[in-house]
Amino acid sequence: MKVNTSMAIEELAGKDGKVVARRSKFGTVFTPYLIPNNPNTGPQERIRDFFGRASRTFSALSLAQVAQWKAYANTLTFRDPVTGKLYHPEDINAFMQLAVKFLQLNPSGTIPVTPPAAPFLGDPAVVTATSTTGKVTFNSNQPNQSGVRTELLLQRLKGPNWNPQPGAYRSQKFVQFAPGSLSSDVDVAPGWYAPAYRFVLAATGQATEIVPLPVRQVSLSVQAGGTGGKRKAA
DSSP states (O other): OEEEESSSEEEEEEEETTEEEEEETTEEEEEEOOOOSSTTOHHHHHHHHHHHHHHHHHHTOOHHHHHHHHHHHTTOOEEOTTTOOEEOOOHHHHHHHHHHHHHHHOTTSOOOOSOOSSOOOOOSOOEEEEEETTEEEEEESSOOOTTEEEEEEEEEESSTTOOOOGGGOEEEEEEOOBTTBOEEEEEOOSEEEEEEEEEEETTTOOBOOOEEOOOEEEOOEEEOSSSSOOEEEO
């Protein structure tokens, strides 16, 4: 834990036991320490690469381009998840959020260096989720609009009575629901899962808020007794 002091504590940052202190726009906040899950998995390595590429792109922007992103950031309003207060993001945060999401959809694409010209209002499609042995299936009631992708997310829970946390959903895949293809499976281990989805505009990386769905249980297929070799869901 790091403490900078004068006549009073001005900055508190770091980890002490099971508590993490971090700075926010509204002062120091305290959150529980969570051990990262699989910090070197393939998807997380790709996200780190995307962050690096986005950061280098922002560093190369001209002053005029940075001014455009600052003006764009001032049109956005977010709520701090800890304090609940509203704030405008910094220009670099507004850029990075879109750039990383853009690269998730377009890994070989060129990051847009100017802000979106218009807000993204999402897609009229409604997505639901079901579960069977070894998978969660997302179903859409209609195709996605042109240029829109549906991001499918899951959050694994310890049990049916655990509440999903807003920041704990993990992206599983991006799909474009089309006529004759209005469902998509996500293979998972047995357990309890909170599914969710959001819409993303592929050309800019703009995304809607996450839409949570009811918790689902994924069962385990086990070998039944007898000589028939049949399998059944646990």
